[in-house]
Amino acid sequence: MNRYRTLFFDLDHTLWDFEANSYATLDYIYRSFELDKSGIVDFEAFYQVYKAHNERLWDRYRKGFIKREELKWKRMWLALLDFKIANEKLAREMAAVFIELLPRQQQLFPHTIEVLDYCKAKSYDLSLITNGFEDTQWKKLETTGLSAYFSHVITSEKSNSVKPEPGIFEYALNLTNSNADQALMIGDNLDVDIAGAMGAGIDQVYFNPGKQDHEHKPTFEIACLRELLEIL
Numbered sequence: 041m042n043r044y045r046t047l048f049f050d051l052d053h054t055l056w057d058f059e060a061n062s063y064a065t066l067d068y069i070y071r072s073f074e075l076d077k078s079g080i081v082d083f084e085a086f087y088q089v090y091k092a093h094n095e096r097l098w099d100r101y102r103k104g105f106i107k108r109e110e111l112k113w114k115r116m117w118l119a120l121l122d123f124k125i126a127n128e129k130l131a132r133e134m135a136a137v138f139i140e141l142l143p144r145q146q147q148l149f150p151h152t153i154e155v156l157d158y159c160k161a162k163s164y165d166l167s168l169i170t171n172g173f174e175d176t177q178w179k180k181l182e183t184t185g186l187s188a189y190f191s192h193v194i195t196s197e198k199s200n201s202v203k204p205e206p207g208i209f210e211y212a213l214n215l216t217n218s219n220a221d222q223a224l225m226i227g228d229n230l231d232v233d234i235a236g237a238m239g240a241g242i243d244q245v246y247f248n249p250g251k252q253d254h255e256h257k258p259t260f261e262i263a264c265l266r267e268l269l270e271i272l
């Protein structure tokens with residue numbers, strides 16, 4: 041028996057397959073807005089450009105340089121600009137559809153439900169710590185049926201802090217009545233989930249499905265969620 045009682049999961053890219061779900065949503069947007077007729081002939085090229093802008097803007101959002109509203113439409117705006125389309129109205133319309141449809145997508149990483157069932161059966165207390173937006177994250181959880189597994193969904197909006205800051209982890213420990221040494225954070229992002237939990241004295245599981253090289257020293261590292269069964 042290990043000493044962990046409380047498990048903190050990240051949601052995006054850890055349980056909820058953000059990549060597959062945003063790909064499907066953007067593919068729908070590309071087709072419904074007929075972007076091929078606006079000169080973007082290749083969806084794949086559009087997706088790669090969008091992805092790069094989205095990652096950069098998320099980084100700026102986490103650092104407090106931009107607000108949520110700006111993040112939402114500017115990633116579309118910048119992606120369109122790369123194809124010489126300077127159309128703010130179109131960018132804002134695409135952003136609205138994206139925000140509406142993305143959380144309705146249902147693709148999870150392999151073994152998500154199996155692992156959560158196992159953790160519940162073993163009486164672990166499960167919560168989520170996510171930097172995602174409160175309303176968006178709840179829609180994802182309801183659509184996928186994941187909401188039933190978690191006692192708390194700790195977001196940056198609720199905790200007034202953002203991973204990797206210690207504040208959001210301290211908030212989570214208080215809320216779940218846990219000590220840091222009884223808690224385990226499971227997440228896909230080294231700088232956000234792993235370094236953040238480490239800074240708060242919480243052990244970590246780095247979910248690294250792409251088996252990327254890195255220099256961090258997480259407590260555990262897995263490439264498949266099913267490997268959690270050996271740890272827990």
Ligand SMILES: [Mg+2]
Nearest residue numbers: 050052053228
């Ligand atoms: Mg993540």
